[in-house]
Amino acid sequence: MFGLALKMLFGDTAKYLMLVAGLFFATFLIVQQASVFCGLMMWTSSTLKNVGAPIFVVEERVEQINEINPLRDTDVSRVRSVTAVRWAMPLYSGIQRVRLESGSFKTVQLLGIDAASLAGAPARMVEGNLEDLRLPNTVIIDELAVTRLSEDRNHPIQVGDRFEINDIEARVVGICKAMRSFTGGPYLWTTYERALQYTPPQRKMLSAVIAAPIDGMTADDAAAEITRKTGLRAYVNRGFGDNPGDFNTSTIWWYVRNTGIPISFGTTVVIGFIVGVAIACQTFYAFVLDNLTYLGALKAMGMSNARLSLMLVIQSATVGMIGFGIGLLATAGFAYAAIEHQQPPFVMPWQIPVVAFVVIQVICMMAALMGIFRLSLYEPAMVFRA
Amino acid sequence: MGIFSKLIRYGTIVAAPAGVVAILGIARLQAERQMPPAGDPPLPPAAKPYVQSVSATGILEALSENVSIGVPQAGLVTEVKVKVNESVKIGDVLFRLDDRDLRAQEVSAKARLEVARANIAVSEAQLGKTKSQLARLSAVSDPRAVSVEDLENRRQDVAVVTAQLDSARAGVSAVEGELKSLTLLIDRLTVRAPRDGTVIQVNIRGGEYAATAPKEPAMIIGETDRLQVRADVDEQNATRIRPGQRGRASLKGDPSVNFPLDFVRVEPYVIPKASLTGAGTERVDTRVLQVIFSLDRPENPPVYVGQQVDVFIEAPEH
Numbered sequence: 284m285f286g287l288a289l290k291m292l293f294g295d296t297a298k299y300l301m302l303v304a305g306l307f308f309a310t311f312l313i314v315q316q317a318s319v320f321c322g323l324m325m326w327t328s329s330t331l332k333n334v335g336a337p338i339f340v341v342e343e344r345v346e347q348i349n350e351i352n353p354l355r356d357t358d359v360s361r362v363r364s365v366t367a368v369r370w371a372m373p374l375y376s377g378i379q380r381v382r383l384e385s386g387s388f389k390t391v392q393l394l395g396i397d398a399a400s401l402a403g404a405p406a407r408m409v410e411g412n413l414e415d416l417r418l419p420n421t422v423i424i425d426e427l428a429v430t431r432l433s434e435d436r437n438h439p440i441q442v443g444d445r446f447e448i449n450d451i452e453a454r455v456v457g458i459c460k461a462m463r464s465f466t467g468g469p470y471l472w473t474t475y476e477r478a479l480q481y482t483p484p485q486r487k488m489l490s491a492v493i494a495a496p497i498d499g500m501t502a503d504d505a506a507a508e509i510t511r512k513t514g515l516r517a518y519v520n521r522g523f524g525d526n527p528g529d530f531n532t533s534t535i536w537w538y539v540r541n542t543g544i545p546i547s548f549g550t551t552v553v554i555g556f557i558v559g560v561a562i563a564c565q566t567f568y569a570f571v572l573d574n575l576t577y578l579g580a581l582k583a584m585g586m587s588n589a590r591l592s593l594m595l596v597i598q599s600a601t602v603g604m605i606g607f608g609i610g611l612l613a614t615a616g617f618a619y620a621a622i623e624h625q626q627p628p629f630v631m632p633w634q635i636p637v638v639a640f641v642v643i644q645v646i647c648m649m650a651a652l653m654g655i656f657r658l659s660l661y662e663p664a665m666v667f668r669a
Numbered sequence: 670m671g672i673f674s675k676l677i678r679y680g681t682i683v684a685a686p687a688g689v690v691a692i693l694g695i696a697r698l699q700a701e702r703q704m705p706p707a708g709d710p711p712l713p714p715a716a717k718p719y720v721q722s723v724s725a726t727g728i729l730e731a732l733s734e735n736v737s738i739g740v741p742q743a744g745l746v747t748e749v750k751v752k753v754n755e756s757v758k759i760g761d762v763l764f765r766l767d768d769r770d771l772r773a774q775e776v777s778a779k780a781r782l783e784v785a786r787a788n789i790a791v792s793e794a795q796l797g798k799t800k801s802q803l804a805r806l807s808a809v810s811d812p813r814a815v816s817v818e819d820l821e822n823r824r825q826d827v828a829v830v831t832a833q834l835d836s837a838r839a840g841v842s843a844v845e846g847e848l849k850s851l852t853l854l855i856d857r858l859t860v861r862a863p864r865d866g867t868v869i870q871v872n873i874r875g876g877e878y879a880a881t882a883p884k885e886p887a888m889i890i891g892e893t894d895r896l897q898v899r900a901d902v903d904e905q906n907a908t909r910i911r912p913g914q915r916g917r918a919s920l921k922g923d924p925s926v927n928f929p930l931d932f933v934r935v936e937p938y939v940i941p942k943a944s945l946t947g948a949g950t951e952r953v954d955t956r957v958l959q960v961i962f963s964l965d966r967p968e969n970p971p972v973y974v975g976q977q978v979d980v981f982i983e984a985p986e987h
Contacts, residue, residue: 296674303681335707357903357942357955363724364906366986370714371724399922402710413711462704495709497717512986520707608685615691622698631699636692 288594291574292601298570302563302602303609306643309559310610313552313639314631315617320548321635322621322628324523327538328531329462330376331520333425333470334394334403336493337502339530340371340509340517347534349465351376353487358515362492367508371494372397375478378468381432382447389431390468393448395478403493405472411442411457416474422453425461427625428469448481463625465538503528556642564650567599571654575661583663592655596648603647607640715924718917719983723909725960727900727918727980729972731891732963735869738763738888740879741857751888753871757862763888766858766879775851778844785840792834799826860887867893869974893974896966898930900980901957904939909984916962921977926970930962930980 293299325332330348331339340362342352362371375395380388396403396416404413405423415421424432424440432446433439440446444455453473461470473481479488494517496505506517506528518530526532539545571578578591614631621629745767751757803823809815870889873879879887898918902910916930936959960982966972 293674293678296671296677299681300677332704335705337707355955357901357957360724360726360901361903361905364722364909366721369717370710372710372714397710397714399924400710400712400714402714404711406705605681605685608688609681610688611692612684612688615688615695618692618695619698622695622702629699631692631696633696 284590284594285597288597289601291577291594292598295570295573298566298573299602301566302570303606305562305566306559306603306606306646307610307613308562309555309646310607310639310643311613312555312558313642314610314614314635316548316551316555317635317639318614318618318629318631319621319627320545320552321632322630323465323544323548324535324538325630326463326465326628328523328534329464329470330392330394331530331534332462333405334374334376334396334493335406335520336372336374336403337496337520338368338494338506338509338517339374339520340492340494340513340515341490343514343516345516347537348376348491348530349534350537351490353485354489354492354515355487356489358489358513359492361513362494362509362515365505365509365512367497367500367505369495369497370400370402371492372400372402373475373489374403374491374493375475375482375488376490377478377482378466379448379471379481381453381471382450383432383434384446385434390466391428391448391471392464392466392468393478393481394470394472395475396472398474398476405457405459405461405470407460409458409460411455413457415456416472418454418456420452420454420477421456421473422448423457423459423472424455425459425470427461427463428471429458431469449483451481453481463628556646559643559646560649563599563602563646564653567602567647567650568653568657571595571657575658576666578658579661579663579666582658582661583666588659591658592651595651595654595658599647599651599654600644603643607643610639610643611636712924715919715927715979715981718927718981719915721984721986722981723902723906723984725900725902725906725957725980725982726921727898727962727978729974729976729978730897730899731866731869731893731974732895732897734897735889735891735974736863736866737886738860738863738890740766740860740881740887742766743881744858744879746873746875746877746879746887748875749871749873751868751871753868756865756867757890758865759862761862763860763862763868763890764873764875766860768855768858771851771855771858775848775855778847778851782841782844782848785837785844788837788840789834792830792837796827796830796834799823799830803827862890864890865892866890869893891974894966896964896972896974897933898962898964898978898980900960900962900978900982901942902960902982904956904958906984907939907958909987910935910958910960910982911984914982914984916960916980916982918962918964918978918980920972921979923970924979926967926972928964928967928972930964933961933963935960 328348342354345352359371359373362368375393377393379391379393381391382388394403398417401413401416409426411423416423429439440455442455442457446453464470482488494509496502502519506519509515509517518533519526519528520530522529523531523535582591618629618631621627747765747767749764750762757763806815806820806823867890868888869891872885873887900916912935913932916932917927918930919927939956939958942955942957
């Protein structure tokens, strides 16, 4: 019966191809768009990924990392004075403009970290030495900056090259790997004191205090303790999840609430689903109609409705799996290029393909159900009438 | 069945598992590219020495503050006698100011002293002369040979010349007094150490002009065997500070260098926090309580006056 079902399925190449193509498009649209959406949302919290600190302390009403209300310099000492804190260091984060030798301007995301401990330093250096950041007028750039700040493709910016940030010299001493920012500017690391020199003076300059909990205490408890003792808002930095006290979660939800990004991506995913449903159901129904005489013959030969239904379910599930697999193959190709070039954003949590598989199978079952419905109305006697 | 149908049938059947494998590969690649989870900084910051503590930033100073040496009057520096890092005792010469104008006055005063002394000799000779004349006239016993007027004149002469001699002597003391005051004034232009200590900074060199109200002091002297830390505590933590609390400091640049602190005093006046950027447009928005601690100067590694330190003061939370 199993072989018979597959033989029937593969027998009609045109309809088979149509079914697979429809499900392939549905899979590709759902998985790829959902992943790009996740990637884009992850970009909003890239500062939190690039500055590896368990706790971020910000001003009381700050909800997301890209919109910071600065603190006073002594707030570092206040956070440090909390018993639950093992260490606390200042962090500057802001958007600045870089002037290249050619005279053109580029926007960058400037990060200022504590010079002694280098807390918040890039985790993955490609070239250069992290400690060189203590030399005068030095910065560490990320790989995106290499493409952005270079004169042209043949003259990439290298360790030792110079440019200007607000008329002050900056010398590159290192290149690192970093996650891209939502605003598109490359990340530049320098020391906190120098970041203040690069930045036009403001009354308060400290963007955030990064901290770690004492041994034997979770970051969540320590963050709650900091909030209670200092009145500042302390977030933990683990990653997007269901914890509202996580800065990643808070940042991403801010973008979901305040921008049209989820609507636009959500629409595409829904369209993918609708396209899948329309093509699959319509084609499968046509397929069942075409093969109705054979199915009727089987019915007349005494095959039960249940067994015939099982045949249709096997057929649609097979088509679903093949379409889904090819969709994944196409998505993987897209993802590989995206991850290599870091653009467009692509982050695929395991839930996306799993949910997509379930969705595709649901589409297939809907199509099978329509076929089963049609078949159940078909009288075996009609085979002989034709 | 055509070759095309076969191709599609088997092609799709092969492509589907390949897609699953490929997406697993992508998941793995993605995990590899992910930023490592938050951890400790490359150089671990100073561990907190106490369970409950107030943190502050501080600066190293010489014990009993740094003495900024001033000058008695504006003038040219002729010679600087000490070098940076030299230890000095109270009264040691630090540097000299140009004293040539006073020395010139001294030379002329000395000349006037000679004149005054010569005047004494003249007056003494005069006195001798008038005295002998008086003696001679007085020796004549016959009253008719000498007029009373003559004799009286001679007596008056002696009195006048005696007064002249006294005046000449007073003239000498006057010039001597002038010389003494000049010596004192010249000595005033030699700047001496006001207390024992070490020369921490020399901002003046021979040939430079020393002003009475300079931008930076000519010289700074302080006790560097024992140092003190001036710790700035945020006013919001000021209530946790009590006299006698222990402290521990670590160098800002190198957290591995840390030393114990002995409480000295709490400055009774809460001051505006010294600015970090030093920009003129900067406004003060917080005030700090200053707590003074003393420490023995560690031998190795060396620490210097003026270095920034992170201070932890043992203070219970409330």
